Amino acid sequence: MAQARKIALYIVVVFVLYTIITSPQRSAELVGVGFEGVSSAAQSVGDFMTELVK
Numbered sequence: 001m002a003q004a005r006k007i008a009l010y011i012v013v014v015f016v017l018y019t020i021i022t023s024p025q026r027s028a029e030l031v032g033v034g035f036e037g038v039s040s041a042a043q044s045v046g047d048f049m050t051e052l053v054k
Contacts, residue, residue: 020027
């Protein structure tokens with residue numbers, strides 16, 4: 001089981017590196033979208049906590 005997890009991790013890393021090398025512009029856009037999603041989620045959690053305190 002641990003061996004399969006390690007192999008899967010290597011495959012994912014190789015795929016990510018391949019994607020970044022072959023299409024850096026698109027990769028940058030995807031990272032930006034990811035950060036926007038995390039930022040939006042954090043803002044929503046903050047708004048929720050603020051409403052709980054009120």
